[in-house]
Amino acid sequence: MFEIIPLVIVLAFLFETMDSCAGMGFGTGLTPLLFVLGYEPLQVVPILLISEAITGFTSGFFHQEFGNVDFKIKKPINRETRVMLNIAIIGCFSIILSVFLTYYSVKVDKTIIKTYVAILVIVMGIIAMIKIKFSSSNYKPKLLTFFSALAGFNKGVGAGGYGPVVMLGQIFSGIYEKTATAIVSVAEGFVSIAGVVAFLFIPIISNLPIEIDFLLLPSIFTGGFIAALLSPYIVRVFPNKIWKIVIPVYALAIGIYVLAQLFIL
């Protein structure tokens, strides 16, 4: 069924703009809002993954085009490409585990782990805000691997928050904010492809029915795609000191939003 839903286009545009500018929030922010609007998880989750797979690579391509990042596909690959692949590979394994747990209805107490992720994002956001005053630190690859694994673990157990943890983890590891955003965008493209493949193949292997409803796809894709073209340009134009403030403040807002959803809404 092909249907265009203007409200969904606007929401997808806003959240993807922030996701491509600040490296987080598309899944964490948009998913619960769509649930509130009455859509079912299988109408939302796989569609967000399909859309994010396309918009992640589109956004990454234009981040490269506008000079926010310098990926090198030809050997020898540079550090930026290596960091992106490192984050993407950990994320791919995690999302496959997450989809597996979803299909097999493994009972995990979502409230406890979501609370833990929300608090983690809030604490990281506060630390990043405190660190705004200090100049950029040296690159710390071990710290980055730790945060990638932590974000992967959170996603793997279905708690989400992959973008905020990886994004802030990169900043703590000394990566320039604009470049960190571009790295997350492309990594999320790979992770989303792994998610889509897992959503399609795990039920096929296990003889379970595939239940994906494509109703929201044209609207989410439209809003997300326009944002993926626009955001890298916005990131390029505004100076990095703006992103140094926007990223932790937005992470803090996301953490509070997740907590509010769990305990107030």
Add this chain to the structure above:
Amino acid sequence: MENEEIKNEKIMNEIGYLAYMMDSEMTMFEKMKIKKSSLYRILGAMTIYLVIMILFTLFL
């Protein structure tokens, strides 16, 4: 001396060096300018978007 400073900056910001140098050397107004090749790539992306939407119309 100047070369050494640039070299130090490069080591400090190896990841993100390109974006860092762009921020250091260009004003906001200069960064607003879009190359012709970038415009063509945006047009190319919009064409891909239209093709995907046509496919959605046909198959969804």
